[in-house]
Amino acid sequence: MERGAEGPARTDEVRQGFTQHLGAIRRFFLKRAPVADVDDLVQDVAMRMHTRRADDPIANVEGYLFQTAHSVLADRGRRDSTRCRSSHDSLEEFHHPVEDRSPERVLEGKEQWSMLLAAMEDLPARTREAFVLHRFEEMQYAAIAGHMGISVSAVEKHIMRAIRRLADAIA
Structure with a gap:
């Protein structure tokens, strides 16, 4: 995709707007989503902003960012509902400890x-x-x-x- 003459300038404007409103976007997600998901949601907003067409003008960067954040949250909710995320168990290491297979342990097992x-x-x-x-x-x-x-x-x-x-x- 080729950018117009003003493409890089608009990209910098969006990047600055995102950086400037990053704290507000995080607070937006903190009020509406679990704390553990906030970083992922902010990253999803950043990815959408990064992959959007640079030659499309944005009249209100702040409004566009929050509309994108709202869309990301709605998409996550639909995806979680479809995949029944609330009934999944985590696979944290403390729930499923991995047995250490050190050389000493192997030798001890052979001796036993x-x-x-x-x-x-x-x-x-x-x-x-x-x-x-x-x-x-x-x-x-x-x-x-x-x-x-x-x-x-x-x-x-x-x-x-x-x-x-x-x-x-x-x-």
């Missing part, structure tokens, strides 16, 4: 895994079998009892013994 495997090897054969069938094969106690030819109570005791010994090994 090695201790767990060694402790599983040290379990009595029947206890290890009951534990593996339940935790890794996802079999029910009754199915394990039938498979191993023991009572459900004995299966419960084997699994509890395995859990206790494994927990002690990695503690």
